[in-house]
Amino acid sequence: MILKRDEPLAPRTSYRIGGTAEYFFIPERMEEVSQAMSYCRAKGLELRVLGGGTNVLVGDRGWPAVLSLERFKHTDAFGPYAKAEAGASFPAFVKKLADNSSKGAEALCGIPGTVGGALLMNAGGHYGEIGEFVKRVKVAEPDGRLVTLERDQCGFRYRDSDLKNRIILSADFEFPEGDRDEIRSRMRDIFQQKKASQPLHSHSAGCVFKNPPGLAAGRMIDECGFKGARIGGAAVSALHANFLTNDDHASAADMLELISKIRGQVKERHGVELELEIKVWS
Structure with a gap:
């Protein structure tokens, strides 16, 4: 070590x-x-x-x-099955799934980070979530024991899971078989949609807030007039109001102040308490 x-x-x-x-x-x-x-x-x-x-x-x-877990990067896909260690690149794993004709991979394109992070938050979007395809997950429990959890023990739900108090080490997946060319074509379409509506090349951490049931956090933030707003080097993206970007040497304090202002205004105008999707270490 x-x-x-x-x-x-x-x-x-x-x-x-x-x-x-x-x-x-x-x-x-x-x-x-x-x-x-x-x-x-x-x-x-x-x-x-x-x-x-x-x-x-x-x-x-x-x-x-x-x-x-940067040394834990092995992935494999064979027939309907796939395996990945937690430190593996999630975009690279999704590409491998598409090459393997794994139907459902298209729903996961354009999501950055690692496989472990994707599992922890049950990453996904309008078209599906990673938790749908999990068979089992190997984790380290808080006491250090290494155990394997079946899918129904993981508690996957919207942008969350019961894995957050454990350290994810690897996972096994199962996907239905699809048409490789159709999957790749659908991935290109979804990625272009994201590229047009999200600041993919900025220093951001994706959507800052979870969407409340039946509502869109970005739309509510936009309606409060926050697009383009900034505090210090932290800014609300002009493309998507649920993305905050580090435009000019922002500090965490800048980001947290902007987050607090957004939550306060959305609460006042819409009566909704926005819940963070990103993790804050402070």
Whole structure:
């Protein structure tokens, strides 16, 4: 296992925001994940996992103990089945699924980050979610035990799961077989739709807020006049109001102040309390 001290976290996140990790663990075997957890328990440190950093806002003071699964990248797809380790690139895994004629892969295109992060939040969009295709997930429990959970033990739901208090290590999937050319064509269409309506090339963490039942968070934020609004280097995207971007050396404090203003105005105008989709480490 590799242990780094005072590791900068901002370069490891899509926001490019955040302080340092006092302890930064990079295990090379699954058993070393349990060792890192034990080490942190002994020191009274709360250990958090950083995957692709595409759905997290790290505080300006960083976080005491962080674990990266960047060495856990193996994926495979064969017939209706697929396997992936948690640190694998999710876009690369989705491409492999499409090449394997795995129907449903098209619903997952354009989602950044790692497989572990996608499982944790049950990533998806209008066309489907990753949890639909899970067979089982291997995790490290809070006490360090390595266990395998069947799909119905994972609690997949809209942008959430019961995996959040565990460390995801790998997963097995099952997909229906489809037509490879149709899947690839549909992926191109969906990606172009996202490219036209989302700031894919900006420093953002995707949608900041979950959509309330039957409502669209972005539309409500837009109706409050926030498109283009900014605090410090943090800005509301002119393309999609549910995306906040780091336009000019934003701090986490800038982002959190903008988030607070948006929530307050949406609550006042629409009577809706917006729930965060991104994870905030502060």
